Structures are given as C-alpha cells and as structure tokens.
Amino acid sequence: MKTPMIAVAAALALGTGGICHAGAYINDFSSGVGAASLRGSAVLDSGSVRLTPNSLDQEGSLVIDNLDPGRVVRGFDASFTLAMGPAGVTLADGVSFSFGPPPAGTYGESGAPTGLVVTFDLWDNGESPTPPVIRVVVNGTQVAAQQVTLDSGGAFLPVTLHYDASGLDLNYNSGAVTFNNVALPGFAPPSYYQFTFGGRTGSVSAEQRIDDVSITTSSAAPAPVPTLGEWGVIVLATLLAGLAAGAFRRPRSTGNGPSHRA
Numbered sequence: 488m489k490t491p492m493i494a495v496a497a498a499l500a501l502g503t504g505g506i507c508h509a510g511a512y513i514n515d516f517s518s519g520v521g522a523a524s525l526r527g528s529a530v531l532d533s534g535s536v537r538l539t540p541n542s543l544d545q546e547g548s549l550v551i552d553n554l555d556p557g558r559v560v561r562g563f564d565a566s567f568t569l570a571m572g573p574a575g576v577t578l579a580d581g582v583s584f585s586f587g588p589p590p591a592g593t594y595g596e597s598g599a600p601t602g603l604v605v606t607f608d609l610w611d612n613g614e615s616p617t618p619p620v621i622r623v624v625v626n627g628t629q630v631a632a633q634q635v636t637l638d639s640g641g642a643f644l645p646v647t648l649h650y651d652a653s654g655l656d657l658n659y660n661s662g663a664v665t666f667n668n669v670a671l672p673g674f675a676p677p678s679y680y681q682f683t684f685g686g687r688t689g690s691v692s693a694e695q696r697i698d699d700v701s702i703t704t705s706s707a708a709p710a711p712v713p714t715l716g717e718w719g720v721i722v723l724a725t726l727l728a729g730l731a732a733g734a735f736r737r738p739r740s741t742g743n744g745p746s747h748r749a
Contacts, residue, residue, distance in 0.1 A: 510554025595687030
C-alpha cells in the first residue's frame with residue numbers, strides 16, 4: 488500500500504509539470520517583422536524579407552525571438568515561401584532555416600553550428616551531393632539531402648516543415664522535394680534555441696527572399712519545485728502509508744501454549 492499512496496500524492500503535487508504550451512510567429516511582412524530582428528544585409532522590402540540583394544559578399548538574417556522562454560520545444564510546424572533569382576545566371580550561395588542557438592550577428596546558408604538546419608544550397612563547395620540541393624543537418628552533420636532546382640527566377644515557392652518525436656518532414660515546392668520522418672540523431676533542443684533564417688552571397692550573388700512565415704511550436708515546462716504545501720501532502724501520505732502498512736500486519740506468537748498434565 489505504501490508505494491501507490493506516495494505515487495498518488497506525488498502526482499497530485501507535481502502533475503502540472505508537463506502541460507503543453509504553444510508559441511507562434513506568423514508574419515506576412517506587410518507591416519514590419521514583429522517579434523524578430525533583421526541583421527546584416529537583411530531588410531524589409533516590398534512586403535517580404537530580402538536576406539541578400541543580388542550583390543557580392545552579402546550576409547543577412549531574420550532572427551525570431553524565443554517563442555518558448557524557459558520551455559523545451561517538443562515539436563513544431565513551420566511554413567514559408569522562398570524566392571531565389573534572377574533566372575538564367577549562376578547563383579550563390581543559398582539560404583538556411585535553423586532551429587538552434589541564435590547568432591551573435593548573422594548566419595549564412597550553412598545556418599547554426601549546432602541544432603537543426605535546413606540548407607537550400609546553391610553553390611558547390613565540395614559537398615556531396617553537389618548543389619543545387621536541400622540538406623538536412625543536425626549538429627553539423629548532414630543526415631539527408633536531395634538535389635533539386637532552387638533557382639525560382641525570383642518567384643516565391645512554398646516550403647513546409649513538421650518536427651516531432653518521429654523526425655522531420657519537409658515539402659518543397661508542392662512536392663518537388665519531400666522528406667518524411669528523417670531521423671535527427673542527437674537533436675535535443677534546449678530551452679534557449681531560436682528560429683533563424685540566413686542567407687549569403689560570395690564571389691557570385693543572388694537575390695534571396697522569404698515571405699509568409701508561420702511557425703507554431705509545442706513545448707513543455709520544466710517540472711516545478713513542490714511548494715511547502717505540496718511537500719506537506721507528500722509527507723502526510725508517506726506517514727499514512729506507514730500506518731496503514733502497520734495495521735495490516737498480523738501479530739506473531741512469541742511463546743509456547745499452556746502445557747497440560749494428566
């Protein structure tokens with residue numbers, strides 16, 4: 488009887504620790520960037536975020552504020568549109584979507600050094616497979632990749648992502664590329680991770696834009712420390728369990744029965 492009673496008391500005292508919470512960032516950039524900041528070459532322009540102009544040696548980021556301060560994100564749904572151009576010329580370097588530590592300044596196409604990164608890679612730097620390619624990277628290690636045409640001629644193409652305990656799903660340009668339940672070994676986001684878009688150009692350039700960003704998270708609060716009253720419930724349950732266990736014990740005989748003589 489003792490263990491169940493303690494378990495019930497602990498559940499009563501601590502049962503609120505796993506309540507889910509949803510954070511959200513939804514923006515069509517018609518009137519500012521909201522709870523986010525523009526860094527480097529990134530600017531709000533014509534109702535979208537231009538991460539890089541079509542100029543050499545540029546790097547810009549949209550860094551979204553922490554959507555779940557003090558909470559651990561267990562899953563998220565994200566969607567946005569991505570435009571890369573102009574058409575008919577060689578483009579570089581690419582765009583990244585990161586869920587990881589926020590940058591001190593900006594991120595380029597490689598994204599955050601740790602955490603989860605989806606890279607829309609335009610330029611061949613010796614990686615495999617060769618660009619143009621969409622890569623899924625976890626803590627600096629590529630875990631999935633598919634080659635696809637990324638030059639949209641400046642038109643916005645849709646991207647959707649879903650992350651949960653089963654892995655990552657990604658859909659680019661209405662099925663031109665899909666990833667399903669990509670395993671993310673070692674990915675355990677701490678509470679300070681943030682979402683960041685980054686873009687970069689080098690000796691070759693591209694105009695790179697994002698628009699219609701929607702990110703919704705599900706997260707859990709850390710287990711709370713019991714209050715004084717909750718500790719009282721736990722202690723009382725323990726004492727009652729001990730008394731109940733004693734009451735159910737049968738007394739044992741310690742002597743011999745009476746002797747009878749003829």
